[in-house]
Each structure stands twice: as structure tokens, then as C-alpha cells.
Amino acid sequence: MFTPVPNPRSTSRSAGRSTAANWLIPTGLVLLSLVPVVAGGLRLAELAGGPAIVPDGDRVTATPMALVTHIVSVTVFSLVGAFQFAPGVRRRHRAWHRAAGRVLVLCGLLTAGTGLWLTLFLPPAAVDSELLVAIRVVVSAAMAACVVVGFVAIRRRDFAAHRAWMIRGYAIGMGAGTQFFTQLAWLAVIGPVTASGRTGTMAAGWLINVVVAEWVIRRRAAGPRRRRDAVRVSGSARPRPAG
Numbered sequence: 207m208f209t210p211v212p213n214p215r216s217t218s219r220s221a222g223r224s225t226a227a228n229w230l231i232p233t234g235l236v237l238l239s240l241v242p243v244v245a246g247g248l249r250l251a252e253l254a255g256g257p258a259i260v261p262d263g264d265r266v267t268a269t270p271m272a273l274v275t276h277i278v279s280v281t282v283f284s285l286v287g288a289f290q291f292a293p294g295v296r297r298r299h300r301a302w303h304r305a306a307g308r309v310l311v312l313c314g315l316l317t318a319g320t321g322l323w324l325t326l327f328l329p330p331a332a333v334d335s336e337l338l339v340a341i342r343v344v345v346s347a348a349m350a351a352c353v354v355v356g357f358v359a360i361r362r363r364d365f366a367a368h369r370a371w372m373i374r375g376y377a378i379g380m381g382a383g384t385q386f387f388t389q390l391a392w393l394a395v396i397g398p399v400t401a402s403g404r405t406g407t408m409a410a411g412w413l414i415n416v417v418v419a420e421w422v423i424r425r426r427a428a429g430p431r432r433r434r435d436a437v438r439v440s441g442s443a444r445p446r447p448a449g
Contacts, residue, residue, distance in 0.1 A: 228294040235288035235380070242382035243284060246277035265329060272327075276320035280379060283313040287376050307360070307372075314353035314375055322346035338405040345412055349378040370423045377419035378412060385411030 248260045253270055266273055287310050289295050296303050325342040352375030359367035388407040392399055399407065 228292045231291045232288040232295075235291065236285060238380055238383035239284035239288070240383070241386045243281050246281055250274065250277055262331060265331060266324070269324070269328065272320050272323050275316055276324060279313040279316035279320065280382075283310055283317050283376070283379050284383075286310060286313075287379075290372070291376075310372075311353055311357050314379060315350055317379055318346045318350035318353070321349075333399060333401045333404045335401045335405045338401075338408060341405070341409055341412075345378055345381065349375050352378065366427070369426070373419050373423055374416070377415040381408070381412040381415055383411075384414050387411075388414070 245260055248256075249263070249266070252258050252260065252263055253267060253274065286306050290303060290306060290310065322343060325339060325346065330339060352371050356368050356371035356375060359365075359371060385408050388410045389399060389404070392403050392407050396403065
């Protein structure tokens with residue numbers, strides 16, 4: 207029986223892709239979260255007595271405790287969570303990955319819970335439609351569900367399910383970053399954001415993130431199958447020893 211020998215070129219390409227992923231993935235995710243994180247920091251400065259720079263302050267600062275909790279939790283969830291998806295960090299720093307994961311589960315649930323609370327108990331903005339309120343409720347519940355299912359999966363040692371559900375939860379939590387670009391596109395093409403425009407651009411931001419997350423999950427799941435098929439084909443193509 208022949209043992210398949212790894213192709214050096216294939217191994218080199220895989221190592222190169224892994225090295226690039228170690229910095230490309232966290233960098234891209236941190237950049238995506240930069241605008242909401244900066245906006246959240248400015249809002250915290252405003253609550254501490256600084257100048258009002260971010261609009262809509264009179265409405266959202268009516269419940270400072272929930273707002274502060276939401277900003278802090280989503281900031282930690284976005285920035286620390288970005289490094290959970292770097293392959294090298296997971297492999298070489300497993301203790302850090304586990305400890306950070308526990309913090310991120312808490313922050314994810316706080317992000318979803320305070321987001322739901324702010325949606326239900328703050329007066330809506332002038333351009334907030336009833337449909338947008340309903341979408342926010344569904345999104346908050348979906349994010350919390352993804353985080354809980356991901357946590358339960360890792361307790362069962364189901365790593366594939368854990369990874370998939372945490373990717374989904376993180377993608378939903380990063381909606382504000384993508385929404386900055388969808389709203390920017392609306393402003394550039396159409397003009398001032400209306401109620402329907404705000405609903406559409408915000409829904410599009412979450413939808414884009416969810417679609418990308420599902421693509422990543424399926425691509426990762428297909429990788430091992432392709433490698434097994436390649437090894438099987440390579441092994442069957444080798445000549446059998448005589449006798």
C-alpha cells in the first residue's frame with residue numbers, strides 16, 4: 207500500500223495562505239469596525255462631558271447605562287473578536303483563544319441584549335421606520351442565538367459547529383461597519399437618507415455580512431473534502447506493486 211506524499215509546492219502555498227490570513231483577516235475586520243468604534247468612543251466622551259460631535263445625542267443619551275454597556279461590549283466584541291479568526295493565533299495561543307472566547311460570549315450577549323433594549327425603549331429617530339425597528343429586534347435575537355449555540359457547541363467539543371455559529375454571530379455584530387458603507391453609497395448616489403433609505407441600507411449591511419459569513423463557512427467546510435478527494439485520487443492513480 208502506498209502512502210500519499212505531500213506535494214512540496216502545495217504545502218508551500220498552504221503555508222503562505224495561512225501566514226497571510228494571520229494578519230489579513232484581523233486587519234480587515236479591525237478596519238471594518240473602525241468607524242463604529244470611533245463613533246462609540248466619541249459618544250462616551252460626550253457622556254463624560256465632552257463636546258457633542260456625534261449626531262442624535264439628545265435621544266440616545268437618555269439611557270446612559272444601557273448605551274455605555276452597548277458601546278463597550280460591541281467595541282470589545284469587534285476588536286478582540288477580529289483576532290479569533292486568525293489561524294495562527296488559534297493554533298499557537300490556544301489558552302488566549304479560550305479565555306478571549308469566554309469574554310466574547312459575554313460581550314456578544316451584552317451587545318445583543320442592550321441593542322434590543324435600546325431599540326425597544328428609546329424613542330425612534332425621525333428616519334426610523336417601524337420595519338427597521340422590527341428588523342433590529344430580529345437581528346438582536348439572532349445574534350444572541352448564534353452566540354449561545356456557538357457556546358453550547360464548543361462545550362460539546364463540536365469545533366466545526368462552534369466556528370460556524372460564532373462566525374455568524376460576529377458577522378451580525380459587525381453590521382454597523384458595513385452599514386457605514388451602504389449608507390455612504392446611498393448618500394453618493396441618491397442623496398439624503400430617508401426613512402426607507404435608512405431601513406434599506408441598514409438591512410443591506412446585515413444581509414451582506416450574513417451572506418459573506420455563510421460563504422466563508424461553506425468554503426471552510428469544503429476545504430477538507432477537497433483535500434480528501436485529492437488524496438484519494440492521488441492514491442488510486444499510483445501504480446500498484448507487482449506481486
